[in-house]
Amino acid sequence: MNLTGNKQIHMVRRPVGMPTDDCFELRETLIPTCGDGQVLRRTLYLSLDPYFRLWMKDAAVDRAAGITPLMIGKTISEVVESANPKFAAGELVCGNDGWQEYGISDGSDLTKADPDIQPVTLLLGPLGGTAFTAYGAMVEICKPKPGETLVVSAAAGAVGSIAGQIGKIWGCRVVGLAGSDEKCRWVTEDLGFDACVNYKTESVSDALARACPNGIDAYYDNVAGSILEAVLEHINYGARIALVGLISQYNATEPPVGPNLWPLLAHNAMIHGFQNNDALGPQFGKDMRDWLAQGKIRYREHIVDGIERAPRAFMGLFRGENIGKAFVRI
């Protein structure tokens, strides 16, 4: 199987602020050969997610000492060779092979893709980890009741677009926040949000006051920072804020500050950080498949071709270049 090389992208320098081209290096290594019990697979899709930036902050890297880790990431791959009876060539599997064209392991890190799921990229989108995050924090933290007002930041992103649609399915007034008029149009016209605020061109606090005449009961937060501060100005008694991401500060070079927490006390409200709870997996799978079958969940894919383009596409996540789920097709 060593017909061509295995292209990989390594981190060779820790970013200061926004990642730059020189943090990454493309390398080509031999495609590994399957040892006893091993599974070799070829990457079809690589998920691009903001949390990689957090990993880059902490991962050991020292080019002079030869420590240049492979970039991480979830993958959908096709088995090309298997010396493990649990897997057969041609099967599709989900794994964590990172930024490379081929992965190899004993298979314990893989799950088989359900052949009924078509297209398979649903496993990175509405049936994948990002949508599971959206679902989990809605079920466990935001818990909006019918008629309540839910606000969602990064509403045109992979997580926010799903969280807001779940709010609509549950009968809420849903108001999104996004960074362009094009995104706002998609969110309101295609996804059915009641309103969407372009936070780059409007005063967020003023716009929320208009869009949320009954105040804010729940907030699904992917970004933190000044948008969270503006939301806090309009929360109702007992409001629930799910803190699922702090994208606004992932590239910070100074220790970030947070919002004044007085509104939490004044309104008996909470901010709850969210980590996925695997126990919710089966309930998520059932609900989301039903909603997809009923046409209640719409999604959009932001596809980039070729592992070479992963660094720029990853940087683009922080510039808001994607609408919907971003991934690399290989």
Next chain:
Amino acid sequence: MNLTGNKQIHMVRRPVGMPTDDCFELRETLIPTCGDGQVLRRTLYLSLDPYFRLWMKDAAVDRAAGITPLMIGKTISEVVESANPKFAAGELVCGNDGWQEYGISDGSDLTKADPDIQPVTLLLGPLGGTAFTAYGAMVEICKPKPGETLVVSAAAGAVGSIAGQIGKIWGCRVVGLAGSDEKCRWVTEDLGFDACVNYKTESVSDALARACPNGIDAYYDNVAGSILEAVLEHINYGARIALVGLISQYNATEPPVGPNLWPLLAHNAMIHGFQNNDALGPQFGKDMRDWLAQGKIRYREHIVDGIERAPRAFMGLFRGENIGKAFVRI
């Protein structure tokens, strides 16, 4: 009943930052006469609480226009004259008569003091509103389990001293934060906390690391600000933070910022603002009476004599001058 005057203290100027003497004015008015259905009472004790500062921020005040409101506050009083069949002269009542020596109303704002409660000042301390706040946030938000580590700020104050003792009753490791060695000694030696950090002389983060070797599972916060930030550095997965006061910022002249919220996301933790839930009242009364009878709750009173001294004693709350519950005896 107009034998002597009714001394009152009014707010005549909105404070900028820490309240100063010229924000208050002592006045003497006629003692009111009981009209039909009314209850006249003489104030015995006036509770002094930090939240008055929040009221001062928003209450209408305009000396030139004659708008100089009476300072607010909970009171314990003795009925001196009653034209209301529900109350008799000599009875003790709890009310909200504010900073004055006599109050009058139709009685609908009064509750009778249980004669079994001796001394009656327990109704401002372990059986009063501040202790109810301590109890409520422990029951509803902190929910520490036996063996977990609970941290309490303003640990020598009226609320914190009770919250920490409840933590001990529930089997927790309890670590306080207070502003003097004398307070820390009271908290550890008399109240039984496992440790107490003097936040004025120690690095809070370093001291918490030493005092909480297993991390922090719950935090009862009366102050917010830099102490909350230090606590967040040491929280465990699933930590619960009850935000019950933000004393550190009540006198702020600039909009305060908050802590970086990243630890909430990293540790699936929450900060929940707390407002009293009256439904807990009966359970609180039963538990606290039992604990007092069993000697499990200790308390200290910080008594100031004379309504004239209320302003300075109130300002002292923000300088940490009190140990235990502060009130004025009249």
